[in-house]
Amino acid sequence: MGKRSILFALPAFIIYSALLIVPILLAFMLSFTSWTGYAANPIHYVGIANFIDLWKDEKFLHSIWVTLRLVLVVTLGSNALGLIFALLLNKSGKLTNVFRSVFFVPFVFSTVAVSFIWSSIISYTGVINYLLGVVGLETWQTDFIGNANHAIWSISIIEIWKTVGFNMVIYLAALQTVPAELYEACTIDGGNARNKFRHVTLPMIVPGISISVLMSVINEMKQFDLVKVITDGGPGSGTETIAYHIISQAFGYNLLGYSSAIALVLFVAVVLVSIAHLSITRRFEVES
Amino acid sequence: MKKWLSVMACSLVAFTILAGCGSNSNKNSSASPEAVSSSPATSAASEAPKADPVKIKWAIFETDNFTDALWQSIIDSFEKEYPDIQVEKVLMTGDSRPQFLKTLLAAGSLPDIMLDPAELAKIKDVLAPVPDDLLANFEDGSVPVFNNQKVLVPASKQLRSATYYNKKMFADAGITDVPKTWDEFLAACEKLKAKGITPLITAGASDVWATSFGYWVNVVNPEVEVWNANFNADLKSGAAKWNNPVITDALQKWQDLYKNGYFDKGSLSYSYSQASAEFQKGRAAMMMDGSWVAPSLDKGNLTDFGVFQQPTKDGITSYSAAFNYMAVSNSSKNKDAAFKFLKYFLVDNKDVYLSYIKADGLLSSTKEPVTYEMGPVQTQFVDSLKGLKLVDEITKLPGDNALPTGMEDFTQKSLQSILAGAPISKELDTWDDQYKKLSAATAGN
Numbered sequence: 001m002g003k004r005s006i007l008f009a010l011p012a013f014i015i016y017s018a019l020l021i022v023p024i025l026l027a028f029m030l031s032f033t034s035w036t037g038y039a040a041n042p043i044h045y046v047g048i049a050n051f052i053d054l055w056k057d058e059k060f061l062h063s064i065w066v067t068l069r070l071v072l073v074v075t076l077g078s079n080a081l082g083l084i085f086a087l088l089l090n091k092s093g094k095l096t097n098v099f100r101s102v103f104f105v106p107f108v109f110s111t112v113a114v115s116f117i118w119s120s121i122i123s124y125t126g127v128i129n130y131l132l133g134v135v136g137l138e139t140w141q142t143d144f145i146g147n148a149n150h151a152i153w154s155i156s157i158i159e160i161w162k163t164v165g166f167n168m169v170i171y172l173a174a175l176q177t178v179p180a181e182l183y184e185a186c187t188i189d190g191g192n193a194r195n196k197f198r199h200v201t202l203p204m205i206v207p208g209i210s211i212s213v214l215m216s217v218i219n220e221m222k223q224f225d226l227v228k229v230i231t232d233g234g235p236g237s238g239t240e241t242i243a244y245h246i247i248s249q250a251f252g253y254n255l256l257g258y259s260s261a262i263a264l265v266l267f268v269a270v271v272l273v274s275i276a277h278l279s280i281t282r283r284f285e286v287e288s
Numbered sequence: 289m290k291k292w293l294s295v296m297a298c299s300l301v302a303f304t305i306l307a308g309c310g311s312n313s314n315k316n317s318s319a320s321p322e323a324v325s326s327s328p329a330t331s332a333a334s335e336a337p338k339a340d341p342v343k344i345k346w347a348i349f350e351t352d353n354f355t356d357a358l359w360q361s362i363i364d365s366f367e368k369e370y371p372d373i374q375v376e377k378v379l380m381t382g383d384s385r386p387q388f389l390k391t392l393l394a395a396g397s398l399p400d401i402m403l404d405p406a407e408l409a410k411i412k413d414v415l416a417p418v419p420d421d422l423l424a425n426f427e428d429g430s431v432p433v434f435n436n437q438k439v440l441v442p443a444s445k446q447l448r449s450a451t452y453y454n455k456k457m458f459a460d461a462g463i464t465d466v467p468k469t470w471d472e473f474l475a476a477c478e479k480l481k482a483k484g485i486t487p488l489i490t491a492g493a494s495d496v497w498a499t500s501f502g503y504w505v506n507v508v509n510p511e512v513e514v515w516n517a518n519f520n521a522d523l524k525s526g527a528a529k530w531n532n533p534v535i536t537d538a539l540q541k542w543q544d545l546y547k548n549g550y551f552d553k554g555s556l557s558y559s560y561s562q563a564s565a566e567f568q569k570g571r572a573a574m575m576m577d578g579s580w581v582a583p584s585l586d587k588g589n590l591t592d593f594g595v596f597q598q599p600t601k602d603g604i605t606s607y608s609a610a611f612n613y614m615a616v617s618n619s620s621k622n623k624d625a626a627f628k629f630l631k632y633f634l635v636d637n638k639d640v641y642l643s644y645i646k647a648d649g650l651l652s653s654t655k656e657p658v659t660y661e662m663g664p665v666q667t668q669f670v671d672s673l674k675g676l677k678l679v680d681e682i683t684k685l686p687g688d689n690a691l692p693t694g695m696e697d698f699t700q701k702s703l704q705s706i707l708a709g710a711p712i713s714k715e716l717d718t719w720d721d722q723y724k725k726l727s728a729a730t731a732g733n
Contacts, residue, residue, distance in 0.1 A: 034728070036729045036730075037390075037394045038393065038394070038414070039396070059718075119493070123493075123557055123558070124554025124557040125554060125566065143553060143557050144557065145493050145556070145557035146493065146555065146557035146708070148708065228494075229494065230494070231493060232383060232493065232495075232496055233701070234493065234496060234704050235492055235704045236701055236704040236706070236710060237701055237702075237705060251387055251390055251391045251394065252387050252694055252697050252698075253694035253697070253722075253725075253726055253729070254390065254693060254694055254726075254730075255725070255726075255729055
């Protein structure tokens with residue numbers, strides 16, 4: 001039985017190792033070299049030089065700042081809205097399923113397709129500025145993409161719109177695990193709707209919050225596709241995220257060793273954030 | 289109701305997934321207006337039927353001028369002549385073709401033949417040396433040497449850039465003649481602005497190259513050439529730096545144009561095609577753009593537009609032209625077939641070659657010149673170059689003094705930051721750092 005199960009697991013294990021574990025280990029090794037990515041070029045070991053260069057690379061430091069802003073805004077926005085929508089839709093009603101689908105649909109769309117659609121909406125000559133012009137608010141017309149500060153906000157809002165449905169589903173699942181007796185007990189004790197949310201719902205859905213927030217944080221820490229299509233990291237390097245910086249160093253400038261070093265730093269950061277996050281939220285978890 | 293909803297939801301999901309799967313058919317057989325007939329030609333077609341045709345891949349890109357139908361008509365013509373060779377197109381997507389090709393190189397799947405391979409020529413042994421009998425057909429001095437090898441085929445010559453203008457807007461602002469000095473140019477901008485006409489437009493957003501292309505080629509490059517004709521060589525030896533007074537001053541003028549409100553406010557959010565379309569719709573009076581715009585204005589019979597050579601602080605001194613190269617991958621298993629294709633396309637069949645250069649307003653690079661009748665804007669473009677000196681373009685210079693691979697992409701990103709207001713001297717310092725880093729990487733150290 002044991003041998004047979006190993007046999008069944010083997011194909012998946014081999015594919016997983018070959019496509020994930022091995023590249024991660026290779027990236028770890030490459031981060032200590034100056035390899036350019038071309039097979040013909042020799043691989044020179046450079047010690048920790050790449051990791052020292054990192055902290056002198058202003059574009060990398062800026063990409064950390066951009067990524068942190070995205071992580072903060074999107075995680076807060078998407079989770080707060082996801083929870084609100086879940087609370088509103090956690091009941092049986094005629095249109096409940098319709099609304100659940102409506103909020104979830106953006107998550108299903110391909111990011112690249114979504115990015116192109118949003119680009120045409122928020123472009124300077126796009127729908128939003130056109131409508132502002134029609135109603136006589138020309139002074140409100142804004143360059144949503146060509147100004148780095150506006151562009152980060154635009155990307156954050158699109159990302160919240162796209163991911164809110166996914167977070168809502170996690171919160172809906174979490175809300176449905178809260179036993180009805182607890183709400184009854186709260187009512188008997190004279191609790192109102194606010195008390196129910198504060199003292200029953202919130203403590204009971206901590207595992208849901210935990211997973212949803214963690215997924216948002218990790219997703220935004222590796223944000224690439226939306227930025228690539230909408231601004232291509234621009235104007236200039238204004239909206240480059242860490243993941244964007246990794247890809248451009250590797251394939252734009254052929255600094256594969258250096259980009260592996262950044263990837264390793266990002267990997268360690270994601271692991272540390274995840275551990276910290278889980279250990280903090282675990283303290284708030286309660287058993288029903 | 290619920291059933292309907294699920295059916296609708298499922299269809300929506302299926303549609304979304306399928307929407308991303310639309311592929312660019314490589315077997316587009318639609319007849320092109322530019323389609324060319326296969327000529328009797330010089331090459332002998334093999335009459336005997338072959339069991340398995342040789343398949344080669346050709347990396348192409350598409351623009352309004354270089355359409356899928358044009359490339360397909362070239363392939364059809366070749367395949368008719370050489371039925372034992374099949375050519376399949378690989379469409380280079382994204383805003384940076386060098387980056388696209390380098391990604392394929394890293395993945396070990398470089399196509400057999402490539403358009404725009406100059407960046408790869410800088411890396412040793414990636415491209416195949418071109419047979420002398422093929423190179424003998426091209427103009428003297430057109431074949432660059434990289435690491436003692438000739439790996440690029442100079443397929444055509446491209447006049448680079450000029451300033452296109454809207455004649456009606458110029459007339460409305462009372463500008464009677466095109467500017468010949470930088471001060472006249474500034475005065476024209478001011479007159480247009482005073483009349484409520486936006487003087488300039490450029491592109492930004494994800495078309496990083498397009499933001500600075502026109503200004504770099506029209507203003508920065510000529511000013512650097514007047515100052516130091518050996519800039520690339522000096523940069524390589526360490527005698528010159530990117531952060532120098534000439535480049536700083538040229539870029540300061542550009543940044544000032546933006547700060548003074550001479551550029552359309554949405555410039556940095558337009559894609560290149562959007563900016564071109566907005567310019568042609570009359571959103572701004574001038575756009576510094578590539579030579580390829582002239583034939584498309586002529587084709588659309590847009591007679592309201594004219595073109596002039598952009599004055600710099602030194603007046604109008606020079607223009608640049610660059611060769612468009614093609615190359616064959618060194619790892620190709622069918623190099624002979626690939627070179628046969630290039631020879632047929634660029635040398636043997638003049639009709640095919642003409643359809644290619646005419647589409648983008650290019651000039652022939654062959655020893656035996658191939659010419660065609662040009663429209664009014666293109667004629668004005670060519671006439672405006674009379675008496676000017678042809679100079680190298682720093683970022684496009686091929687051969688051993690070429691910039692390291694990746695440097696041009698880096699400068700374009702930084703130039704976009706500069707137009708958006710980044711401190712110029714600090715940005716140029718990053719160019720010097722990156723130049724050293726990329727030179728070492730290109731050399732394989």
